[in-house]
Amino acid sequence: MTKTKIALVGNPNVGKSTLFNRLTGMRQRVGNYPGITVEKRTGSFSHQQREYEVIDLPGAYGIHPSSLDEELVYDVLADPSNPNHPESVVVIADPFNLYRGALLYQQIRDMGLPAIFVVNMVDEAERAGISIDTVKLEDTLSTRVVLTDARSGRGMEALKAALAYKPSAAPQPFAIPTEYARAVEAVKTAAGQPHDYLAWLYLSQKRVKHLDEPQQTAIANIRQAHHLSHHRLQIQETMARHQDLEHRLKGIVGKPTTTRERFTDRADRLLTHPLWGYVIFFLLLLLIFQAIYTWSGPFMDGIDQAFAWLATQAGKWLPPGPLNGLLTDGIIAGIGGIVIFIPQIAILFVFISLMEESGYMSRVVFLMDRWLRPFGLSGKSAVPLMSGAACAIPAVMSARTIENDKERLITILVTPFMTCSARLPIYIVIIGLVIPQQRVLGLELQALVLFGMYLLGILAALGSAWVLKLFVKSNYKSFLILEMPTYKYPVARNVLFTVWDKTKGFVVGAGKIILAISIILWVLGSFGLDERFTDAEEIVRTENPDISDADFENKVQSQQLEYSILGTLGRFIEPAITPLGYDWKMGIGLIASFAAREVFVSTMATVYSLGGTDDELTIRERMASEINANTGRPAYNLASGLSLLLFYAFAMQCMSTIAIVRKETNSWKWTLIQLAFMTGFAYLAALFAYQLLN
């Protein structure tokens, strides 16, 4: 049985995602579109022996793109060879903005795609006293119209039934103004596009991704020859459609009968107030921060104990030796080090998703715009920056709603400075080792330092944005045109889906890397080419003839680690990191951290357990007792500890983020600049701190 591919299209804030979740339930998955990392949500369901594959396209106001999200909608719908090109489209509209939905619907029909029209949120419309003449609307749009309320599930069966409907011919297509007829004819020949409206779209778009270079140039030349601006054409089409729709939709949608002051108005008076709006937002941020730390406590303790138990059991079950160390300290402890952050990530995403769902997030954008603009950012950068406190990967992806290329690029480049969850295990372990447990002005010193690290992340992000602003050029004017929807009760299942997706993505992604790195480290640490590795026992015996048996074992193992491939790598970079206060063993941790910073602690555990026989100590105890062979002082002292904290705060140590930045910016240049800038800055900050304190 073949699946029918359908696409959900609609303006932002019409409840499209809720409808998608209703249709597909748990049968959905999140992936990426090839080439760009706009999140792609697909799902499937069956109705009356028909299988449907649904793709949830990003929200768009019209077919002419003004952001990356909208560009994607155009590409998928206009290009029949696109793998996501649907067989039919469901256009979802909001009853308060039927014009807008109908405009998008007409554009899609004019492109030659069959579509049905869904008016969602009808419960809200009924409460406001709006009536919709469905029969007349069906006649005007010449398709099936379905009224739904995705929140309550109303109309979902009718929608599923309507999917089988095939509208006949396109309704009166958009009349291309006669003055452009010749230009459109020229485009049809140049691009081999027989379809009038699709050719018109080629002409009225700055760039059409799915055409090849010669065709793009040909179209640009046609525009030039006819003295056309793509922008003017878009405006002309939109204006003409508005006028036409105003006339045609007259009498179909009733005016609201209730004029009582709505809840949104009253709430906004406070939430977007020039003073109280900010006070409330910052109190909310404090609440989120507080919740992440206190609510997650019991869960984190439980996970910690469970993994400690697991490691002990595995340790007893396997014979002692390096393999035991790999499994217990490397893999189990490493995975545990990730799982333990699930509660914090989940709590953060619960808040972020509640803010998005309720409509409050657009108020945050409104409030923050003025304060982010001096840094070359937009109010819309507030969302990626806040999500960056959980994980830079979804945060960088969420920057795609920023229309201006410069603001979007700067947001992507600075978001990885925000303190993500992966930095926490390092911060917590290092702070625990080097910051004394005492109170300053009644506050825990260790907690203050941790808070300071968060602050440092924000300052680094804003500071570097300010610097980047001077170098990044833009071809576009920056603007902020943002819809602020009415406040709505968040839909629980939408929140759950978001939290589940993001958390799973983080755990699976990081888990894979930890597993791979632990094994690679273990292999590199267990083999060596140097004769001090292969003949370690002999050499130790000759150099220390009077050594006791226990010391002999230790000495052999630590010498083997030092001359293993891993040790050789560590010693190779040692000259570069000695000024920062690290030894070659920490160098190995640093190298491994460039894959993902959260592996530092588990790497150090693997390194220390390979180099010694004592399996009784925990990672933390082992780190506390480790002596830096160069200085003869504890490896983790105040100077080297702060130096490490600063290094991890600023360095770009996450392969997944690098990969995402490369995809999202579509530029190796900016990806490498970011990598070099962050890591260079980290090196200098760590160097300065160590040399000052030492």
Place this chain on the structure above:
Amino acid sequence: MAERPSISQLEKGEKAVIVGYRADDIPIKLYEMGLLPGVALTLKQRLPFNGPICVQVIGNPNAVALRKTEADLILVDSIA
């Protein structure tokens, strides 16, 4: 034609009708959002230090936020 005031010159709570635009190349999004000539709106909120403003098209529950630079482009006639 005497220069008309722009949206950004409205008082908070003041009602006005869009009569035109000051420049040609205004973002297509303004049109798509329905900020078209003939549309009546009120100024809902204004943030300090030349921050963005928030307007509400009459009859539409969703509001629209604009930076001052965009608001300056939209010319209006005040209505009582």
